[in-house]
Amino acid sequence: MAVGNVGLATRHEARTKAGFKTFLSRYFYLCMSLVLAGLVVWGFSRTVNDNLFHANPPRPLLLWFHGAAFSTWIVFFIVQSVLVRARKVSVHRTLGWFGAALAATMTVLGFTIAVVMTRFDTFVLHQKDVVSFLAIPFVDMIVFGTCIALAISWRRTPEYHRRLIFIASCQLMDAALGRFDYIFNHNLFYPGLDLLIVLGIARDLVVDGRVNKVYLYALPPMIILQSLAVYAWRVNPAWWQGITTAIIG
Numbered sequence: 001m002a003v004g005n006v007g008l009a010t011r012h013e014a015r016t017k018a019g020f021k022t023f024l025s026r027y028f029y030l031c032m033s034l035v036l037a038g039l040v041v042w043g044f045s046r047t048v049n050d051n052l053f054h055a056n057p058p059r060p061l062l063l064w065f066h067g068a069a070f071s072t073w074i075v076f077f078i079v080q081s082v083l084v085r086a087r088k089v090s091v092h093r094t095l096g097w098f099g100a101a102l103a104a105t106m107t108v109l110g111f112t113i114a115v116v117m118t119r120f121d122t123f124v125l126h127q128k129d130v131v132s133f134l135a136i137p138f139v140d141m142i143v144f145g146t147c148i149a150l151a152i153s154w155r156r157t158p159e160y161h162r163r164l165i166f167i168a169s170c171q172l173m174d175a176a177l178g179r180f181d182y183i184f185n186h187n188l189f190y191p192g193l194d195l196l197i198v199l200g201i202a203r204d205l206v207v208d209g210r211v212n213k214v215y216l217y218a219l220p221p222m223i224i225l226q227s228l229a230v231y232a233w234r235v236n237p238a239w240w241q242g243i244t245t246a247i248i249g
Helices: 002-044 048-053 061-085 089-123 131-153 158-171 181-185 189-207 213-235 238-248
Strands: none
Touching: 002 061, 002 158, 002 189, 048 061, 061 089, 061 158, 089 131, 089 238, 131 158, 131 213, 131 238, 158 189, 158 213, 181 189, 189 213
């Protein structure tokens, strides 16, 4: 009986592991798209009312377009994940060109609104020491735009394409995570979004038994750029002051 019970327990454990592996294989990206959406809602619900809807003085109109575009991306990410799971590949690919145009618009908007809002904060709200923060949105848009461009290039290689879209979407999460004072004050928004990407690495280890090369090539330079952005923001070295002065005027 003891041997039989052990064998039964072993088979049950094996089925559980196989079921978990199958779930991750099929639903990881869909689940993560919902997690990202939840983070956006949670984070921005803390500040969007005072900083956008009922702001005094009113924020530049371009900020509304920026918010709409980036919110649309989160919805797009969810819809694309659903279409893959529903095996609507042709619809997924067609809609992908809308995503490409949206991502290009977001990248331009991201750089532009960073400058516009920095000028607004400096000259209208008379806030001090905000110019150096430009490093954060600039790096975000560099990483996001690069990942999306590579994802488009490798759209016929799903193993690369889906991970690049995932990484690009995670990079945007610093805006949501930074709405929490403790995370913002201790520069933890980048480690937070990197942890989301690490979940993708963990998924690969469980499902495939190895880490996809996209993560191996993408994550190290991302961390370097993120560290440089935080350094430029917090330390504000002379070389960065020269760049921001030329940008802001």
